[in-house]
């Protein structure tokens with residue numbers, strides 16, 4: 001079995017790299033390297049990039065990349081069905097990779113030995129006073145107006161035509177573990193959505209790193225990036241509005257994973273998410289089952305239906 005260390009980066013195709021660079025800068029990423037055809041954007045964390053934009057007439061997400069523990073995992077990955085040979089990675093930090101293809105046709109890269117970059121300065125998390133717990137004394141709360149600094153890529157959500165096949169692939173090939181399954185009926189073995197986390201044993205990991213939704217056609221729905229705290233999200237939301245970018249949905253709190261979310265549309269029409277305050281699970285966390293309905297989407301926030309959220313990716317027949 002492959003040992004996946006973490007999600008690493010995504011690759012999106014865009015017609016206009018200058019436009020997406022302006023968007024991602026306002027979204028809170030930092031340009032790491034730019035050529036005529038490729039743009040590498042980073043967060044404040046130690047990865048040299050978390051998002052690659054490729055100039056292309058086609059648009060959309062083309063690649064999802066995970067870091068593996070050791071080079072031996074790349075050697076093993078070469079032997080998997082459809083696995084490429086180990087090849088060198090161009091771009092900041094170098095490294096090596098093996099390329100797989102998931103059942104939805106998404107390119108899945110397994111990367112290793114990408115050299116870490118120096119983390120960037122990040123505003124510290126705010127010290128909050130709640131009704132019962134006071135912890136800030138004599139200090140004022142004045143977070144600066146700024147983009148919501150992106151620290152890292154957290155997860156990707158993918159609409160898939162064949163849920164059983166995709167779910168099996170991510171479980172068996174990448175060793176991902178279901179945290180929550182969304183089911184339409186009493187048949188809990190036929191989920192319409194699956195939230196999968198990394199297999200990190202006793203270590204705490206995000207509630208989901210990959211989310212799969214039953215859909216009429218294979219298509220990446222969104223990629224999600226972690227920001228420092230709630231104020232970062234709210235200030236980032238204000239910043240994006242003032243720059244006239246297109247909001248999609250937010251700010252609210254999801255149910256499955258509990259993240260506070262804020263979704264935007266990039267210049268090519270892709271959905272991209274800021275999140276903060278997500279749940280952490282480990283090997284002792286039980287699998288959850290939830291009925292498919294709008295309430296499975298969020299606890300609070302602007303009104304939204306599953307159909308409108310998933311759009312053309314939606315294949316749910318809802319029991320509201």
Ligand SMILES: [Fe+2]
Pocket residue numbers: 155157222223224273
């Ligand atoms: Fe998400």
